[in-house]
Amino acid sequence: MNNKREEYIHALSLLEITPGDDNMSFSVNVSEEFMEWFKKDQKLKRWSDNRFQKWFKGFMSEAMREVVGEQSQSPQQFINPFDTPEAL
Numbered sequence: 001m002n003n004k005r006e007e008y009i010h011a012l013s014l015l016e017i018t019p020g021d022d023n024m025s026f027s028v029n030v031s032e033e034f035m036e037w038f039k040k041d042q043k044l045k046r047w048s049d050n051r052f053q054k055w056f057k058g059f060m061s062e063a064m065r066e067v068v069g070e071q072s073q074s075p076q077q078f079i080n081p082f083d084t085p086e087a088l
Contacts (some may be wrong), residue, residue, distance in 0.1 A: 008059060011037050028056065 014034035018027050030038075035047055044049055 012059075041051075046085075 004085070011034055014031045016029035016031070018029070020026055030052070038052060038055070039045070039047060042048075042055065044051065
């Protein structure tokens with residue numbers, strides 16, 4: 001495991017992720033420690049919800065690809081639930 005990945009895994013451990021009632025959504029509570037790490041990692045002077053959402057979606061998408069094994073599926077089988085119309 002590389003250092004950046006280990007750092008991201010540690011950062012994620014600072015988040016409180018709670019599943020939604022519909023089992024299709026979740027909420028994320030961000031701790032002060034995570035905020036400080038994130039601002040430093042992203043070279044921000046202040047917190048940015050938009051930047052966090054973009055980072056979190058990308059991180060989760062990458063993690064899903066690793067778990068699912070995108071290479072073993074055809075492109076039609078792999079659906080990224082974090083792709084939104086504005087992201088396309």
